[in-house]
Amino acid sequence: xxxxxxxxxxxxxxxxxxxxxxxxxxxxxxxxxxxxxxxxxxxxxxxxxxxxxxxxxxxxxxxxxxxxxxxxxxxxxxxxxxxxxxxxxxxxxxxxxxx
Numbered sequence: 001x002x003x004x005x006x007x008x009x010x011x012x013x014x015x016x017x018x019x020x021x022x023x024x025x026x027x028x029x030x031x032x033x034x035x036x037x038x039x040x041x042x043x044x045x046x047x048x049x050x051x052x053x054x055x056x057x058x059x060x061x062x063x064x065x066x067x068x069x070x071x072x073x074x075x076x077x078x079x080x081x082x083x084x085x086x087x088x089x090x091x092x093x094x095x096x097x098x099x
Contacts, residue, residue: 023074024066041080042088057094 025036025045037045046052051059065071081087090096 024062024071026066027063028067054092061094061097 032047034047037047046055048059087093
């Protein structure tokens, strides 16, 4: 499900990691430049202070998963998955997360 749930356009700006269907930004590596925020084509990345109320739980989840999993780094831009536009319309993917 990884390929269908997120883009990787921001990966040339910041080093991120991925697992089955979730991208993480390690807060220990992040320099708060917000380049990834600008690059995200579906407005799915926020600076901590700008995270919408309904998505605040993703801050702790991102920290937990970035530190707890040995995920693969994304080091280059990838083409969008074939169904990326459909997944972009799904607003709450929290319950779809594979841990």
